[in-house]
Amino acid sequence: MSQPPLFRPFTLRGITAKNRILISPMCQYSAVDGVANDWHLVHLGKFAQGGAGIVMVEATAVTANGRITHGDLGLWHDGQIKPLERIAAFLRDNGAVPAIQLAHAGRKASMQRPWYGNAALTAEDRARGDEPWPIVAPSSVPMEDGWLMPQELSEDQLDDLLEAWRAATLRAVEAGFEMLEVHCAHGYLLHSFLSPLSNMRTDAYGGSRAGRMRFPLQVIETVRAVWPAPLPLAVRVSSVDGVEGGIELADSVVFAREAKARGADIIDCSSGGLLGSATAARIPRGYGFQVPFAETIRKEAEIPTIAVGLILHPDQAESIVEQGQADLVAIGREALFDPNWTLHAQLELTEDDEVFADWPKQYGWWLERREAGLRKLEGRKLPHRRG
Structure with missing residues (x-):
């Protein structure tokens, strides 16, 4: 009996996922000095046991100052490799492609853990030992009133950051990951270069769309140069800012084409996050509200895409793949609600006595x-x- 489209294997470069379901990177804010622990192993391991084809580790900082909070994971030094290696091995041994997202928080760094307020660090946070640190951005423009003022990055500092991305990528290789995603979304550093609302530079890294794309594309080139050729590279984008004067879908189509030319294999199509939290609503939300972004980028940039955002039901996910709107479906908070979402979807969609x-x-x-x-x-x- 033929498999439903959602459960057919999917190959990128030399890696094949057993189905089209990817578990989104979801920050747990539970690391100590950037080091993964048993919480991360069990949290991520459940999704591999639950049948997902790809399981992606949360935003993992390439520098200590690039963390969102004190609880973020990191790959800025070699001591962080072994705990992540244990996680990657468990995911692989349980049938999932082990993936990791590398990130730099930019002007959204030095924040509270969300259960303490999800805002700028306060005296109460400092009393818990969560001291603020200096932050950087394309321009000295804070995210919102009351937030830290970022330092505008110099070109020498941009070179240093490229080296940090290169080194973190090599550590991800050593840890055994088989898919890597560059985080260019949700108001973090690379997204803030792309958006005209946060990038006020007048040098080669600002101004026109080509200038604003320059540093994120350099990061993609840097990562691809040391990420093994048989392994796929994803790029997560905020397809639209959802704010007047910000990134529009046409901008993201162009960026996706340029990312593809530099070795990206698939675009992870999210939206918003430039202002406020990464999950703050800036565009109307309904079931699968970001799927049209994935469909447009897939068609117009001629690159595989990942659809994400309020995809809750198996038949909904099945339809996205069957209709060619995206190649992979990312499940996030619904997987927290049901870590066996993939296996339950298979029960619902597959007529097979050996259930x-x-x-x-x-x-x-x-x-x-x-x-x-x-x-x-x-x-x-x-x-x-x-x-």
Whole structure:
């Protein structure tokens, strides 16, 4: 029996995911000095056990000052490699492609952990040991009133940052990741270069769209040069700023084309985040509200895309792939609600008597036997299907 499109393998370069479901990078704000711990292992491991084809580690800072909060993961020194290597190995051993997102928070660095307010650090945060640190950006423009004033980056500092991205990428290779994403979205450093609302530079790194794209594209080139050729490179974008005068979809199509020319393999199509938190609503939100961005960029830039944003239901995800709106579907907070979302989607979309064959054997062994009894008890043939 043929597999539903959502559960057909997907190949980028030399890596094949067993299905089209990617677990989005979701910050946990629970690291100590940028080092992953058991929370991250269990948090991410659940999604591999839950059947996802690709599981992506949260935004991982390329410099200490590039963290969003004191709880962010990092790859700015070699001591951070081994804990991430353990996570990558677990994901791979449980059937998922281990992926990681590299990032620099820019003017949105030195923030509170979200459960403390998700804003600029206060005296109360300092009492907990979360001291603010100097932040950088394309221009000396704070994110909002009351936030830290960033230092405008010099060209020498931009060169230093390129070296930080290069070194972090090599550490990701050593840790065993098989897919890497460059974070150019949500108001963080690279997005703030791209947007005319945050980039006021008058040198070669500002002004025109080509100037504003220059540094993010240099980062992509730098990463691609040391990221192994058989491994895919993703780029996450805010497809639109959702603010007057900001990035529009046509800008992101051009950026996607240029990223592709420099070795990017797939574009992860989010939106907003330039002002306020990364999840702050700047455009109307409904189920799959960002899917049209992925569809347009896929068609006009001629590059594979990832759709993300309020994709909650299996038939919704199936339709996105089946209709060619995107190549992968990213599940984020819905996976927090149900870490087995992928396996449950497979039960719903696949007519197969061996319904637990793809579950971890430690679970499937029990569930197959329970299922036989439930079928007799309830007088049915297949489990958990609608209608």
